[in-house]
Amino acid sequence: xxxxxxxxxxxxLEADRLKQVLRxxxxxxxxxxxxxxxxxxxxxxxxxxxxxxxxxGCDLGRVLQxxxxxxxxxxxxxxxxxxxxxAQASKAEREQAAARRIFAMLPExxxxxxxxxxxxxxxxxxxxxxxxxxxxxxxxxxxxxxxxGATWRPNGIRRAQVVAxxxxxxxxxxxxxxxxxxxxxxxxxARGYLGADATRGE
Amino acid sequence: xxxxxxxxxxxxLEADRLKQVLRxxxxxxxxxxxxxxxxxxxxxxxxxxxxxxxxxGCDLGRVLQxxxxxxxxxxxxxxxxxxxxxAQASKAEREQAAARRIFAMLPExxxxxxxxxxxxxxxxxxxxxxxxxxxxxxxxxxxxxxxxGATWRPNGIRRAQVVAxxxxxxxxxxxxxxxxxxxxxxxxxARGYLGADATRGE
Numbered sequence: 001x002x003x004x005x006x007x008x009x010x011x012x013l014e015a016d017r018l019k020q021v022l023r024x025x026x027x028x029x030x031x032x033x034x035x036x037x038x039x040x041x042x043x044x045x046x047x048x049x050x051x052x053x054x055x056x057g058c059d060l061g062r063v064l065q066x067x068x069x070x071x072x073x074x075x076x077x078x079x080x081x082x083x084x085x086x087a088q089a090s091k092a093e094r095e096q097a098a099a100r101r102i103f104a105m106l107p108e109x110x111x112x113x114x115x116x117x118x119x120x121x122x123x124x125x126x127x128x129x130x131x132x133x134x135x136x137x138x139x140x141x142x143x144x145x146x147x148x149g150a151t152w153r154p155n156g157i158r159r160a161q162v163v164a165x166x167x168x169x170x171x172x173x174x175x176x177x178x179x180x181x182x183x184x185x186x187x188x189x190a191r192g193y194l195g196a197d198a199t200r201g202e
Numbered sequence: 203x204x205x206x207x208x209x210x211x212x213x214x215l216e217a218d219r220l221k222q223v224l225r226x227x228x229x230x231x232x233x234x235x236x237x238x239x240x241x242x243x244x245x246x247x248x249x250x251x252x253x254x255x256x257x258x259g260c261d262l263g264r265v266l267q268x269x270x271x272x273x274x275x276x277x278x279x280x281x282x283x284x285x286x287x288x289a290q291a292s293k294a295e296r297e298q299a300a301a302r303r304i305f306a307m308l309p310e311x312x313x314x315x316x317x318x319x320x321x322x323x324x325x326x327x328x329x330x331x332x333x334x335x336x337x338x339x340x341x342x343x344x345x346x347x348x349x350x351g352a353t354w355r356p357n358g359i360r361r362a363q364v365v366a367x368x369x370x371x372x373x374x375x376x377x378x379x380x381x382x383x384x385x386x387x388x389x390x391x392a393r394g395y396l397g398a399d400a401t402r403g404e
Contacts, residue, residue: 001385005378009344009382012251012344013348015247016345020233034221038239040243041239044243045217045271048270049213049312060267064266065250068247146215176207180207183203
């Protein structure tokens with residue numbers, strides 16, 4: 001077998017490990033936690049269905065490529081819970097090291113191209129990266145709402161934390177979907193899925 | 203919330219059920235069976251990495267959209283094991299009924315567009331559908347080889363069955379990858395992961 005194809009197949013087999021990286025999110029039927037591979041698929045489906053809410057000039061094909069590769073670094077770096085400040089602080093370094101190892105498995109030019117796509121996603125500057133990031137924020141909101149706050153409640157998460165973590169990406173990447181998300185967050189508080197904001201003196 | 207967005211969100215939540223549809227394939231670490239959502243993600247990643255082996259004029263963005271939606275019908279129809287002839291016989295009808303229900307959840311024009319994409323995949327005529335189908339064949343071969351025939355061995359599958367099921371799609375959609383797959387199949391027989399072909403009188 002040509003060594004180029006061998007390297008590509010080795011990368012594809014290594015990527016299988018993403019199916020074992022568990023996220024905090026719980027499936028809609030509450031049966032188990034979601035893994036990174038199925039999460040990445042769900043974001044890609046959302047991008048197809050919600051493309052009309054994305055920034056002008058956003059290339060859906062590039063969004064899909066970005067979403068498919070965006071979590072590969074978590075094979076080494078693991079999932080960092082978005083409300084875990086210690087994990088968030090060390091995340092960038094752990095993920096950079098993972099990217100160096102994982103994308104280097106591919107033939108040189110191809111590995112560099114996929115690494116660049118991942119870096120573009122992380123930088124949140126291009127229309128595609130902003131829309132992809134908006135999908136990455138909206139999906140766990142939907143799963144949390146649908147499961148009665150399965151991730152929020154055990155972690156004592158409050159409304160202001162969810163707004164702080166989600167508003168920037170959603171307003172940048174899909175403003176109409178932020179309006180929807182904000183409504184969902186308020187409804188989650190009303191139903192007791194998510195803590196209300198602390199009042200003065202609390 | 204606008205009813206258009208509501209329909210889209212309802213579809214996205216319904217799609218979450220694909221994470222619960224189990225396939226026959228086993229993950230590379232042999233820990234459990236693969237589900238349709240993570241399988242769809244893996245095919246999309248393969249299409250990105252192996253695009254250079256696809257037919258001329260193949261649009262990768264369309265391939266990715268097709269792969270992301272190609273198994274949604276299995277939410278209702280279930281996974282049909284490729285070597286189960288009874289399941290294969292009733293598959294088309296079960297999947298057509300599923301497509302009618304699932305894609306109709308979306309706003310009209312959008313549902314029709316995604317249903318057409320699924321039908322294009324099923325018809326195996328466009329370059330994108332042929333390449334997508336090649337990925338759908340190659341992934342379980344890789345997983346089977348990597349797990350020592352985890353699906354082949356318990357089902358007593360033989361070389362000729364694997365060749366008959368995989369050669370047409372792979373030669374049409376990615377001929378260089380068929381050459382690789384054929385080598386993999388022969389090696390699987392040599393290692394005892396897959397049954398040799400029956401000899402005369404057997």
